[in-house]
Amino acid sequence: MGTLVEEIFSRRAGRPVRAGEIVLLDVDYIMSHDNTTPLAIKAFREIGKPVRNVDQIVIHFDHAYPAPNLLAAENQQKILRFIREQGIRHFYHRGVCHQVMIEEGFVRPGGVVIGADSHTVTYGALGCFSTGLGSSEIGAAWITGKCWFRTPETILIRLEGRTAPGVYSKDVMLYLAGLLGMDGATYRALEFEGSYIRNLPVHERLVFSNMSVELGAKCGLIAPDEVTIQYLMRETRARPPFDLFAAEHPRYERVVELDVSTLEPQVACHPDVDQVKPLREVEGLPIDEVYIGTCTNARYEDLEIAAGIFRGKQVHRFTRVLVTPASQTIYEKAMANGLIEVFLQAGCTVNAPGCGACLGRHGGVLAPGERAFTTMNRNFIGRMGSPEAEIYLGSPAAAAATALEGCIADPRKYL
Amino acid sequence: MGRVWKFGENLNTDEIIPARFNITIDERELAAKAFCEIRPDFAQQVQPGDVIVAGGNFGCGSSREHAAVAIRGTGVKCIIAPSFARIFFRNAINIGLPILECPQATEIEEGDEVEVDLSRGEIHNLTQGKVYHTNALPDFVLKIVHAGGLVRFLREHDIEELMA
Ligand code: SF4
Numbered sequence: 001m002g003t004l005v006e007e008i009f010s011r012r013a014g015r016p017v018r019a020g021e022i023v024l025l026d027v028d029y030i031m032s033h034d035n036t037t038p039l040a041i042k043a044f045r046e047i048g049k050p051v052r053n054v055d056q057i058v059i060h061f062d063h064a065y066p067a068p069n070l071l072a073a074e075n076q077q078k079i080l081r082f083i084r085e086q087g088i089r090h091f092y093h094r095g096v097c098h099q100v101m102i103e104e105g106f107v108r109p110g111g112v113v114i115g116a117d118s119h120t121v122t123y124g125a126l127g128c129f130s131t132g133l134g135s136s137e138i139g140a141a142w143i144t145g146k147c148w149f150r151t152p153e154t155i156l157i158r159l160e161g162r163t164a165p166g167v168y169s170k171d172v173m174l175y176l177a178g179l180l181g182m183d184g185a186t187y188r189a190l191e192f193e194g195s196y197i198r199n200l201p202v203h204e205r206l207v208f209s210n211m212s213v214e215l216g217a218k219c220g221l222i223a224p225d226e227v228t229i230q231y232l233m234r235e236t237r238a239r240p241p242f243d244l245f246a247a248e249h250p251r252y253e254r255v256v257e258l259d260v261s262t263l264e265p266q267v268a269c270h271p272d273v274d275q276v277k278p279l280r281e282v283e284g285l286p287i288d289e290v291y292i293g294t295c296t297n298a299r300y301e302d303l304e305i306a307a308g309i310f311r312g313k314q315v316h317r318f319t320r321v322l323v324t325p326a327s328q329t330i331y332e333k334a335m336a337n338g339l340i341e342v343f344l345q346a347g348c349t350v351n352a353p354g355c356g357a358c359l360g361r362h363g364g365v366l367a368p369g370e371r372a373f374t375t376m377n378r379n380f381i382g383r384m385g386s387p388e389a390e391i392y393l394g395s396p397a398a399a400a401a402t403a404l405e406g407c408i409a410d411p412r413k414y415l
Numbered sequence: 416m417g418r419v420w421k422f423g424e425n426l427n428t429d430e431i432i433p434a435r436f437n438i439t440i441d442e443r444e445l446a447a448k449a450f451c452e453i454r455p456d457f458a459q460q461v462q463p464g465d466v467i468v469a470g471g472n473f474g475c476g477s478s479r480e481h482a483a484v485a486i487r488g489t490g491v492k493c494i495i496a497p498s499f500a501r502i503f504f505r506n507a508i509n510i511g512l513p514i515l516e517c518p519q520a521t522e523i524e525e526g527d528e529v530e531v532d533l534s535r536g537e538i539h540n541l542t543q544g545k546v547y548h549t550n551a552l553p554d555f556v557l558k559i560v561h562a563g564g565l566v567r568f569l570r571e572h573d574i575e576e577l578m579a
Contacts, residue, residue, distance in 0.1 A: 022578075036478070039440055042440060118502060133478065134502060136509050136564070137505065137565065140566065140574070146574050148577060182425055187501055218501050382433065387452075
């Protein structure tokens with residue numbers, strides 16, 4: 001009974017749980033990556049107790065992998081020692097942690113997963129409660145297998161209709177970010193529903209859950225359905241039985257309704273994710289780097305859209321165009337189906353799967369005064385390198401069109 | 416009693432401590448760089464026991480604990496804001512840095528002298544002669560704060576004792 005998050009918490013706690021209640025829950029998996037694991041190890045050692053169940057621990061190398069400098073290399077060496085010492089089996093370096101978590105079957109409807117990364121919320125699109133925490137809590141959870149949560153109130157986002165060609169879930173989510181603002185859902189759960197969501201494939205649904213944290217939300221959930229199950233069976237290692245559930249007599253704090261059919265392509269402008277405008281208002285703005293990548297929009301279908309626009313064309317001579325598949329699996333599929341060839345022939349640089357240029361450490365760092373257009377989820381000042389660089393966010397199609405013209409361009413003319 | 420340092424809204428973790436200083440986990444080094452880009456005088460002049468008062472959504476952005484650790488390292492006793500970004504809120508509690516949500520925080524001015532009673536959730540503004548009642552921190556949060564953070568709590572106790 002209740003909202004999706006109340007449902008999941010109640011099942012886990014074995015009793016009805018309502019918004020506002022604080023619960024201590026068993027978690028399924030505890031995720032961390034090369035950037036956040038060292039502090040978790042420090043907390044773990046300071047507590048000085050043994051790991052509860054080593055198979056709950058999942059560690060990824062993705063943020064700066066392969067290590068771009070000595071410091072990162074030493075950090076990863078330390079983590080590797082810890083992995084060996086504890087006998088941790090779930091260790092991956094196959095792409096962005098969130099994508100790999102899904103592919104490897106750690107994410108299931110009704111699950112509870114915590115991670116030392118703010119975009120851990122991504123799994124909500126598969127009906128899994130997942131949220132980001134600081135490293136100390138991750139180190140503590142290795143020992144306890146549990147985590148405390150304040151059950152959040154829920155804002156329901158009801159999306160109806162179908163988007164026009166050239167408009168994707170990224171455009172809808174950016175529009176919502178502009179509407180609700182960067183703190184529009186702080187401490188809240190977001191729940192997405194409506195005919196638009198029901199008809200949406202999972203790779204597009206994931207954009208909503210991924211970017212929920214950009215509005216401050218604790219999680220961004222979508223009720224699991226047939227589409228979810230088919231995706232899990234086809235694209236991941238997760239296997240039945242799957243738990244299907246829905247919100248029952250939920251009480252929402254607020255309901256936001258939107259008809260997506262009139263939306264046009266959107267762009268989040270420098271320097272905040274809620275500075276959202278219709279793309280046409282910034283069309284023609286010169287761009288130095290286009291980055292198609294990250295846990296938001298570098299899945300196979302995203303690369304397919306971009307490749308469709310690049311096919312037989314050349315990217316702009318003075319624009320660096322970087323394509324970073326979210327995972328090794330996606331890279332392989334893109335290679336097998338000829339997408340990588342299209343990128344290379346168009347003049348793009350294809351990077352190893354991982355976070356890539358997203359966090360300004362390697363793989364496409366921005367110089368002062370440079371401007372990037374990317375498929376990422378956040379555009380904080382300094383995120384991709386120099387604090388004097390600017391970052392604009394949009395869909396993979398808009399990024400590809402922009403790459404061709406060297407300035408922000410409307411993807412609809414290339415479809 | 417502490418002196419108030421006032422900040423604006425939506426202060427993100429990069430403004431608290433720029434990402435390029437996050438390569439260390441040394442609290443003193445982090446503290447020396449706290450707010451270095453937006454308030455270069457802060458780290459030099461802040462006194463142990465001072466209080467930070469800010470606008471809403473304090474600490475948004477990254478999940479990195481460095482931001483909360485940097486502030487604790489400066490000796491700041493408490494942060495007061497109308498709201499906090501969720502992960503920052505948890506991180507602060509988990510490292511034993513008390514924070515209070517107070518809708519009227521914006522009325523408190525830079526330099527005011529305030530006294531904070533955490534278990535009652537009371538803020539006494541001695542300069543302006545006002546008292547604000549806020550939601551007291553739940554018992555289990557106070558247990559963590561009093562222990563000096565989650566790590567120290569778990570050294571002595573089991574996690575189940577938090578909810579007991
Ligand atoms: S791709 Fe970017 S946003 Fe996603 S996990 Fe990596 S650094 Fe974070």
